[in-house]
Amino acid sequence: MRINPGFLNLQDRYLFALIGQKVREYKGQHPDQDIISLGIGDVTLPLSPAVVAAMQQAAAEMGRAETFRGYGEEQGYAFLRQAICRYYAQKGVDLLQTEVFVSDGAKSDLGNILDLFAADNTVLIPEPAYPVYVDTNLMAGRKIIFLKGEAQNGFRPLPPAALHADLAYLCSPNNPTGTVYTKDELQSWVDWALRRGAVLLADSAYEAFIQDPELPTSIYQIPGAKECAIEFCSLSKTAGFTGVRCGYTVVPQALVREGVSLNGLWLRRQTTKFNGVSYIVQRGAEAALSPEGMAQNRESIAYYMENARLIASALQELGLWFTGGQNAPYIWLQCPGGMSSWEFFDFLLERCALVGTPGVGFGPSGEGYFRFTAFGRREQLLKAMERLRQLRLSSL
């Protein structure tokens, strides 16, 4: 028996473990200090009343013989797929119900989609990046090319015309940098993919945070994208579903390679290796996408965006360079005084009991950068900004 050699190439996931360890040590030495974390990428506001009511109602249905439901279709109930199509229609994107696949979350689908592609394909990953893009491809033994994000390109790198790759990841709004590609920039990605016959894997988990009506919230707002892109979405950040677990993936019927429909391949993958999302969760997701649910989601998003604005305005005041914070829940700042990512982490923890995420944890281009998230509670966040202000970072 031989273990998949791809697994043996993986590095340990030390980033969040190391953060946890450092925080525990600090706590041991300063038991009374009130540590504030701006590090986690997880929501903190409760589910909206519409969602709770829908899930309670669905649970009750499952307890009565007349309304009980067993297996649903692996790709999701029609009621939810239709609700997702309506959500896309509001963005000016027409989708068929058969192009939408309900899942337990974007993270699962981002990994599982790779089943469709040969192991000898080359993958392009703009970096810094969500570590899942890298790790899932290492597991599959694929060759990875990195595209460097940096201050010069505003952390919105574009593919060089001469570069070949078979698959490429996009994440806009971006985790960790909070940057958002413009329509023109996404158009250059689509044009590149069409010329190369590549498939774009567009992670749109944070699209609901886009406030500027000029910025694209779906790759399919770009002409040609249905012939080259798969889009991954999630209710995790849109509706506070990180613990409820529901996302969806769009595979257009027009996406064909080697004469084979990728939509058909994904359907085959999902019907073989997945058994659908809980009926109760799907009713919750339907409610989250209803007019009532959407109004409640917008309130939560406005709360997080006000957090982002407060962080951004504190950093501006302090004269720090950063991206994000306007159409994304992430703020990506250059560490002051030439500090490395981990030096700044230690500095913040030691000097003001504030926790963030070292940028180097998202790839080598993240060295010297640092991520704050806007998902915390307001009162904590205000305290955190006050502590930052007192640090006199600009004089470092």
Place this chain on the structure above:
Amino acid sequence: MRINPGFLNLQDRYLFALIGQKVREYKGQHPDQDIISLGIGDVTLPLSPAVVAAMQQAAAEMGRAETFRGYGEEQGYAFLRQAICRYYAQKGVDLLQTEVFVSDGAKSDLGNILDLFAADNTVLIPEPAYPVYVDTNLMAGRKIIFLKGEAQNGFRPLPPAALHADLAYLCSPNNPTGTVYTKDELQSWVDWALRRGAVLLADSAYEAFIQDPELPTSIYQIPGAKECAIEFCSLSKTAGFTGVRCGYTVVPQALVREGVSLNGLWLRRQTTKFNGVSYIVQRGAEAALSPEGMAQNRESIAYYMENARLIASALQELGLWFTGGQNAPYIWLQCPGGMSSWEFFDFLLERCALVGTPGVGFGPSGEGYFRFTAFGRREQLLKAMERLRQLRLSSL
């Protein structure tokens, strides 16, 4: 870009599609006929009150800031993993909490576990079998060896000592044959795997249907199994969770290959390509495994087992040879009069509007056999048996 060539080797999933088509045609010709299906492997009784209450309560918690929960650990909440450990303890199996991984169902894990193994491993599949075992390995491009189940070995085939394989599937109680391996038989599988360095993939989704205290309900009741087996379980049939979606997979710490812990590899796979099961569902699963929930599950299982007994006793009366129906929700019968699986399907549909599943759909060794399931409602089942009796099958 190249498509995974494994997908191009898959056959279309024609079995249930063809059944559906034949039933629709029959309905068109006989609009007033009351068609009864003993074909589906899906539960029909509602969730127990304990489960419904727990899920409603969990949904309410998610709607309040003080009790809201975001991301949980990918491998499941401690409260559920501990409940699963207690469930195993009742079987005399001691598990560590870290050996239990909560998932959205056995089907997902049975496919996803293959990520851990090299593509050039050889897989042994006792056949007839759940089609997922075959299809997921074809997708990964693995070589498959089939082990023939037949009347002579009671559809409980054992591995020849000289046969080598790296991975082997077991399903006991079996889908589709309803057979259950004895302790001695499972011991020969374990001994074979230990000698060969193979890993057993033990699908125990139907263990709760075992009534005979002498029959093993977990592979870990067999000495040596923790060094060679991964076990897949599900609440789908145990607690009526086919639409709720919750299962669990056990990877013992003692399972080591090439000096690497498979438990650690699976943890790495799940933390990278999965984001945990809905909190609401996990609370439902915890309730299903509570003393109150288990009492309610036992009632449902007793109902289905009485169905199985009624089918078995009708077949006995008719002089048909069959396996299963005693410690499993499936009955696997030899088609009367030398009919093929599909001939018998057409015969039953035409002559008495009864639907089952042609055995050949589970592999070539299923030719000439037919599967009934015990998951239907009693009144329908009694009608179905009455129709069978009037067919005078024994005189065919």
